[in-house]
Amino acid sequence: MTAQPEDLAQITGKTLEHYNARAADFWEGTRGHDVTQNINALLRNIRGTPPFRILDLGCGPGRDLVAFRDLGHHAIGLEGSPQFAAMAREHSGCEVWEQDFLALHLPGGHFNGIFANASLFHVPRQELPRVLGELHAALKSGGVLFASNPRGNNEEGWNRGRYGAYHDLEAWRAFMRAAAFEELEHYYRPPGLPLEQQPWLATVWRKT
Secondary structure: OOOOHHHHHHHHHHHHHHHHHOHHHHHHHHOOOOOHHHHHHHHOOOOOOOOOEEEEEOOOOOHHHHHHHHOOOEEEEEEOOHHHHHHHHHHHOOEEEEOOHHHOOOOOOOEEEEEEEOOHHHOOHHHHHHHHHHHHHHEEEEEEEEEEEEOOOOEEEEEOOEEEEEOOHHHHHHHHHHOOEEEEEEEEEOOOOOHHHOOEEEEEEEEO
């Protein structure tokens, strides 16, 4: 069934409401997470001489903005939750754009890399081609998109107050390739565990 505009507005509104209501707890629960593996996967695939211009898509309270900033890059956050956006600005000192993933307004050809860590799974499947196209357009020629999402069997719906779409590797590849991205690498997280204990699928792509 095709989601209508009012359905998409409800998906966005309720998901952001969930995060806004739990912003402080979310920050305490995630601020110590080590995603160095993911940050490195993005940066090592970007061509050219740093510093790079990085968009942290769904930056949350700003943990990874600080990491990119401390590495000397020009990091900009994008966040739909007003609570998270304010926290990210205060925590990182970086510019943070408050935008809904389903209503992006991004400059064309602007970023060397886009870091979408635990964010794009909130985009409903029917909207994903459009959103990926907008991210493609926001990257410079040859720019790199990193995405990490909780994997699944291509189901989508509400999960503990948040809307999510849970792709397997082949379905995710199909979306990305249709949006004119070339796969560079993929892996599962957390590292060093059996596959059944690695719920996160991380993929790295170059704009073609």
